[in-house]
Amino acid sequence: MENVIEAIGLTKSFGAFTAVNAISFHVQKGEIFGFLGANGAGKTTAIKMLIGIANPTSGAAKVAGFDVFTEAESIKRNIGYMSQKFALYDDLTVKENITFFGGIYGLTRAAIKTKTQALIDELNLENVANHLVGSLPLGWKQKISFSVALLHNPKIVFLDEPTGGVDPITRRQFWEMIYKAAHQGTTIFVTTHYMDEAEYCDRVSIMVNGKIEALDTPKNLKKTYKAENMNDVFLKLARG
Amino acid sequence: MKIIIFIIQKEFKQIFRNKGMLPIIFIMPLIQLIILSNAATFDIKNIKFSYIDNDHSSYSRNLIRKFEASKYFHVITSFPNEHLSNSAMLNGDVDIVLEIPQHFERNLTKDKHTNLSVTINAIDGAAAGVENVYINQIIQNFNRHIKLKLMQPNDAQITNLNIISIPSFWYNKTLNYKTFMVPGILVLLVTMITLFLSGMNIVREKEIGTLEQINVTPIKKSQFIIGKLFPFWIIGIGILSIGLIIAKVLFKVPIIGNFGLLYLYTSIYIFVILGIGLFISNFTDTQQQAMFISWFFMVIFILMSGLFTPIESMPKWAQIITEFNPIKYFVQVMRMVMLKGSGIVDILPQLLKTILYAFIMNGLAVWSYKKTS
Numbered sequence: 001m002e003n004v005i006e007a008i009g010l011t012k013s014f015g016a017f018t019a020v021n022a023i024s025f026h027v028q029k030g031e032i033f034g035f036l037g038a039n040g041a042g043k044t045t046a047i048k049m050l051i052g053i054a055n056p057t058s059g060a061a062k063v064a065g066f067d068v069f070t071e072a073e074s075i076k077r078n079i080g081y082m083s084q085k086f087a088l089y090d091d092l093t094v095k096e097n098i099t100f101f102g103g104i105y106g107l108t109r110a111a112i113k114t115k116t117q118a119l120i121d122e123l124n125l126e127n128v129a130n131h132l133v134g135s136l137p138l139g140w141k142q143k144i145s146f147s148v149a150l151l152h153n154p155k156i157v158f159l160d161e162p163t164g165g166v167d168p169i170t171r172r173q174f175w176e177m178i179y180k181a182a183h184q185g186t187t188i189f190v191t192t193h194y195m196d197e198a199e200y201c202d203r204v205s206i207m208v209n210g211k212i213e214a215l216d217t218p219k220n221l222k223k224t225y226k227a228e229n230m231n232d233v234f235l236k237l238a239r240g
Numbered sequence: 241m242k243i244i245i246f247i248i249q250k251e252f253k254q255i256f257r258n259k260g261m262l263p264i265i266f267i268m269p270l271i272q273l274i275i276l277s278n279a280a281t282f283d284i285k286n287i288k289f290s291y292i293d294n295d296h297s298s299y300s301r302n303l304i305r306k307f308e309a310s311k312y313f314h315v316i317t318s319f320p321n322e323h324l325s326n327s328a329m330l331n332g333d334v335d336i337v338l339e340i341p342q343h344f345e346r347n348l349t350k351d352k353h354t355n356l357s358v359t360i361n362a363i364d365g366a367a368a369g370v371e372n373v374y375i376n377q378i379i380q381n382f383n384r385h386i387k388l389k390l391m392q393p394n395d396a397q398i399t400n401l402n403i404i405s406i407p408s409f410w411y412n413k414t415l416n417y418k419t420f421m422v423p424g425i426l427v428l429l430v431t432m433i434t435l436f437l438s439g440m441n442i443v444r445e446k447e448i449g450t451l452e453q454i455n456v457t458p459i460k461k462s463q464f465i466i467g468k469l470f471p472f473w474i475i476g477i478g479i480l481s482i483g484l485i486i487a488k489v490l491f492k493v494p495i496i497g498n499f500g501l502l503y504l505y506t507s508i509y510i511f512v513i514l515g516i517g518l519f520i521s522n523f524t525d526t527q528q529q530a531m532f533i534s535w536f537f538m539v540i541f542i543l544m545s546g547l548f549t550p551i552e553s554m555p556k557w558a559q560i561i562t563e564f565n566p567i568k569y570f571v572q573v574m575r576m577v578m579l580k581g582s583g584i585v586d587i588l589p590q591l592l593k594t595i596l597y598a599f600i601m602n603g604l605a606v607w608s609y610k611k612t613s
Contacts, residue, residue, distance in 0.1 A: 053455045054613050072612060073458055081456040085449030091257050092250065103246025104459045 001028040004156050004187045005050065009059035012045050019045040021210035022059060027203075029155075032178065032188040034198045034218075037207030038238045043191045044084065046207070047158055050189070051081050064155045077105075080149030080157035084164065088145055090134030094125055097133055098148060105152035119147045139170030146177055156187040163194060175200055195231040204230070206237050213237050243459060247467025251441075255471060265437070269429040269479055273486055277422045287371055289313040290334040292325055297345035303382050307338070312374050325359075335361045336371060348386060422493045423574035424547040426483040431541070431567055434476040434510055435534050438469060438517030442609075443530045446521075455611045465606055469514045476510040477503070487578075497577030501584055505573050508594050512566045515601030522608040541567040569594050 005027035012020040020042040027033045037043045048054035050063050052072030061068045064078035088097045095116055102112040120129050123143055133141060142162055149157050159178075163171045175197065182188050190201070198204050198218060205215040214221060214237055218230055227233045255261060289307055293300050308315045316334055319325040325337045339357035341347075347354040358375055362368035445451040454464060480503070487493040516537065524530040544551070544558065545567040551559055562568050569590040576582035584591070 048613075051456050053452065053611060076456055077458040079456070081453070083449060083452055085452070087449050087453035089250070089254070089450060090448075091254050096250070096253060100246055100250045101453075101457070104243050104454070104457050106243060106458075 003027065004029050004065075005033075005061070005063050005189065007050070007059070007061040010046065010049060010056055010061050011058045012042075012049055012054065013057045018210055020049070020056075023207070023210075023212045025205055025212060025215055027156075027187060027189060029187055030182060030185050031202045032182050032190065032200065034201030034204035035189060035191045035207070036193075036198055036204055036234060037191070039193075041207040041238075042210040043207055044160060047160055047189070047191070050075075051079055051158055052076055077152075078155045080152070080154040082142075082145050082149045082157070082159045082162055084160045086138075086141055086145065088133045088141060088148065091132060093130050093132055094120075094136075094144060095129050097144070098151065101148045102151050107152065115151055119144075119151075123147065139166045139174075142166055143170070143174060143177065146174065150181060150186065154186065156189060157181065159188065159190040161191050161193065163192060163197065171197070195229065195234055198230040198234075206234060208237055243463050244467045244470070247464065248470050251468065251471040255475075265433060265475060266479075266482070269433060270482065270486065273422070273425055273429060273483055274490070276425045277418050277491060286314045287312055287374070288333065288335045289315050289338070290317050290319060290325060290328065290336065291315075291338040291340065292319045292322060293340050294342045295340050295344035299345035299348060299386070300340045302385075303340065303379070304338075306378050306382050310374070310378060329359065329361055332361075336375065338375070418491050419493050419579065420575070422487045422491050423578045424545075424571050426480065426487065427545075427547070427567060427570045427574055428542060429483060430476050430479050430506065430510070431513055431570070432538060433479055434472050434513045435517045435538065436531070437475065438472045438514045439520045439530045439534045440527045441472070442468060442518065442521040443524050443527050447526060461606055461609055461611065465518065465609060469518065472514055472517075473507070473510050476513070477507060480506050493578065495578050496581035497579075498581075498583070501587070502574070502577050505570070505577070505587065505591060505594070508591070508598055509566065509570050511598040512594060512601050515598060515605045516566075518605035519601060519608060522605065522610075541565050544568065545571050547571050566594065566597055 003026045005025075007026070008024045009022040010020060010024070011018065011022050023046060035043055035046070045054065049056045049068060050061060052063075052068060052075045056068060063075045066072075066074040066078070068075065089100070092100065098116045098119060099112055102115060107115070116129075120126055123140075125140075125144070128136060128140070133144070136144075146157075146159070146162060149159075163174055166174065171194070178188055178190070178200075190197075192198060201218065203215065203217050204221060205212050206221075207213070214224070214233070216224065221227075221233050222229065225233045225236050227236065255265070291304055291307070293304065304315075304318075307313050313336075317328075319328065319337070322337075322339065325334070325339075328334045329337060337357075337359040339359070341355060341357070344354055344356075356379065358372075360368045360371055360375075442451065445454070484495070484499075484502070488495055517534070520533050520537075521530050524533060543549070544554070544562045544565050546562070547567070551562050551568065554562070573582075573587050573590050576587055580586075
């Protein structure tokens with residue numbers, strides 16, 4: 001299998017504080033990779049380095065075949081990103097948001113039009129397509145956000161706590177969307193605090209204090225740590 | 241290019257959708273122009289004038305009547321003695337006390353010489369200076385009057401050697417302060433609106449988190465910045481146009497110069513301000529910080545622009561600082577082109593400095609805008 005993310009000793013320090021401490025891992029094409037860790041474990045900082053908006057202090061990493069130090073802009077052409085902080089424009093409509101993000105990824109007007117229609121049909125947004133995004137419920141916004149992150153057919157999509165604050169039904173629908181994208185060959189790199197979601201991942205890494213303490217399939221992790229479920233695995237690791 | 245158009249479209253949609261912003265952009269400047277141009281006048285009127293008449297003669301009454309007749313003086317009261325007038329001055333009830341000595345009339349007619357005491361409240365030094373000139377004019381006028389009366393036929397040769405200067409006020413014949421102020425205030429409006437809007441715009445995207453989303457796209461820095469700033473450039477030009485129409489129609493300010501030249505200069509000038517705004521927003525994290533820093537520069541720029549106080553009367557070091565003040569150049573160009581009808585050759589120094597400034601500020605802004613941290 002082809003590796004789409006390879007990190008070796010990737011480190012980020014802020015002064016004396018090391019947020020990410022020499023993490024090494026790889027992610028295969030088409031994989032759903034769960035990137036777990038307690039709050040403040042360094043997940044978001046690690047993601048920021050991988051998507052090219054934070055320079056690593058040391059180490060090396062390649063994303064979609066490009067170097068994070070020297071080819072950050074090429075990485076950006078090949079990835080999608082959905083941040084913790086909801087990042088569509090509240091004062092634009094659903095359609096306008098899609099047009100704008102499609103536009104800055106360099107899609108043509110015609111392509112944007114087809115994509116918009118497909119997206120609206122898929123998410124059943126016909127009635128709210130011309131509503132301001134700010135007026136929609138959070139679950140809808142997150143689904144739209146995810147679809148916008150996939151607009152330019154990226155090889156990898158990074159999701160930073162995509163289902164935070166979302167109801168169980170919408171969470172399930174969201175994961176169905178993730179599966180569908182993965183099925184079509186998109187690699188999913190996802191962080192979450194919901195351990196049931198961790199069970200859905202092909203492989204899971206757990207970060208503790210800036211280091212990756214465990215990395216394996218959920219099944220193997222449960223075996224190694226003699227745990228009933230991922231929740232217990234997480235508690236055993238995070239409590240040290 | 242296509243990408244820039246997508247950004248511009250989005251910016252315009254957001255500006256026109258923001259119900260709180262629209263009045264700020266278009267209505268507030270107009271109100272400011274109308275109010276400030278009428279209020280910010282250096283004409284000194286309604287001076288609170290008082291006198292102590294120790295002579296009670298027809299001459300002293302004549303002199304006082306001259307003050308009463310002047311439209312600048314508002315004759316409040318007469319005081320019986322210096323003690324009372326001093327306490328009135330202390331209370332701020334009067335600005336000027338004219339004291340006419342005893343035997344004023346007798347001394348004038350017999351000795352052809354007398355003294356007058358004038359006390360002026362000089363807390364506002366500039367106003368005191370102007371008041372002094374007004375008072376002197378009236379006394380001199382009175383003086384000539386007396387001379388004519390007292391002149392003997394054989395004195396004619398001696399006294400007629402007076403030199404009288406008649407000032408001729410060019411470019412603003414009636415010394416109308418509106419003519420002087422309107423172009424300057426228009427400069428402030430164009431500057432304030434474009435600086436505040438551009439300074440807060442990118443910071444706002446930082447605050448709501450959308451800037452991070454933009455930074456993970458392959459968009460080029462220059463595309464993003466041009467797309468972001470172009471709408472504000474248009475707004476700046478729009479405000480200039482509205483302001484010029486008001487200046488012409490409402491204030492009847494004579495616009496002698498070439499409109500094309502005004503627009504040419506302004507279009508470059510706005511780049512300077514947008515560059516400054518962007519530079520500020522790159523170094524701030526919240527709209528509040530951006531606003532405070534913008535105000536800091538705005539106040540210095542305005543007070544050192546020559547709009548309210550002449551640059552020539554500033555200390556040398558301050559004059560050097562004004563060289564870095566873009567508002568100074570814009571005020572000069574506006575007044576030169578609008579009131580004097582200056583051509584491109586006349587404003588060339590200002591134009592070149594502004595172009596240089598625009599390059600430096602926008603260079604710094606693009607350099608300091610970082611997609612990675």
